Amino acid sequence: MTHSARVAHGLVWVRLDAPAGDEEDAIPAFTPEEDTRLRKLNCGPYDVETSAPRLVENFLDMSHFGFVHEGWLGARDMTAIDDYRVEATPHGLLATGCKAWQPQSTINSTAPAQVEYTYEVTAPYTAVLTKIPEAESVGIDDYRESIALYICPIDAERSRVWFRLATADFERDDAALRAFQDTIFLQDKPVLESQRPKCLPLDLRAELHTVADKASSLYRRHLRMRGITFGVC
Numbered sequence: 001m002t003h004s005a006r007v008a009h010g011l012v013w014v015r016l017d018a019p020a021g022d023e024e025d026a027i028p029a030f031t032p033e034e035d036t037r038l039r040k041l042n043c044g045p046y047d048v049e050t051s052a053p054r055l056v057e058n059f060l061d062m063s064h065f066g067f068v069h070e071g072w073l074g075a076r077d078m079t080a081i082d083d084y085r086v087e088a089t090p091h092g093l094l095a096t097g098c099k100a101w102q103p104q105s106t107i108n109s110t111a112p113a114q115v116e117y118t119y120e121v122t123a124p125y126t127a128v129l130t131k132i133p134e135a136e137s138v139g140i141d142d143y144r145e146s147i148a149l150y151i152c153p154i155d156a157e158r159s160r161v162w163f164r165l166a167t168a169d170f171e172r173d174d175a176a177l178r179a180f181q182d183t184i185f186l187q188d189k190p191v192l193e194s195q196r197p198k199c200l201p202l203d204l205r206a207e208l209h210t211v212a213d214k215a216s217s218l219y220r221r222h223l224r225m226r227g228i229t230f231g232v233c
C-alpha cells in the first residue's frame with residue numbers, strides 16, 4: 001500500500017492511496033492557522049452516530065440556531081435567515097454575507113450581537129467557518145474566530161469529530177474555550193443522531209429545501225459531482 005502521513009492543524013493526516021494523476025496531495029486549507037494574531041486550539045474528539053456529510057451540512061446550517069442553540073447562537077423569535085451568497089470553489093463552496101443574531105455568540109460575548117459568518121467547504125468532509133461579531137459585543141479589538149470541522153469517518157454512519165479553533169482570545173484557559181465548544185456541539189449531537197436517513201441524500205428531491213438551504217444544496221451537488229459515495233445515499 002502507498003500511503004503518506006503528515007501532521008497539520010494539530011492532527012495526524014493519513015492518505016491511504018497515492019494521488020491519482022494530477023490530483024494534489026494537500027491537507028484541506030485552514031488559512032487562519034498561519035495567522036499569529038489568532039490562538040489555535042483543538043476541541044474534541046466527539047463521537048457521533050451519523051455520517052460525515054450530515055455533520056458538514058449541519059455545520060453549514062444557520063436555520064437551526066434559534067431552535068437547537070436557543071439562548072446561545074440564536075433565539076426562537078429571530079429565526080429568519082437573510083439572503084447570503086454562495087459559490088462553488090475547486091474544493092467545495094464558499095458562502096459569504098451570512099448573518100445571524102446571537103445572544104451568546106462566543107465565550108467572550110457580553111451582549112447579544114449581529115454576527116457575520118463565512119462558510120467554506122474545503123474537502124468533502126471538512127469545512128471552516130469564520131464569525132465576526134459586532135465589535136462592542138465582545139470587548140476585544142478586531143475580535144473574530146474561525147472554526148474548522150474535521151471528521152474522521154468510523155464507518156459510513158458513525159463519525160469522529162474534531163474542531164480546530166482559531167481565536168483572538170489569548171486570555172482564557174484551554175479548558176474554558178473547550179467547555180464552550182462542548183456546550184454548543186453537545187446541543188447539536190442528539191439532533192444529528194436523530195436525522196434519518198443517517199446518510200446524506202444527494203437527490204435534492206429527497207428532502208425539502210428552502211432558499212436558506214442553498215449552501216446545503218450546493219454541498220450536495222458538489223458531493224455528487226465529485227463522485228463521493230461514502231456516507232451519502
Ligand SMILES: [Fe+2]
Binds near residue numbers: 058064068069184188
Ligand atoms: Fe449547531
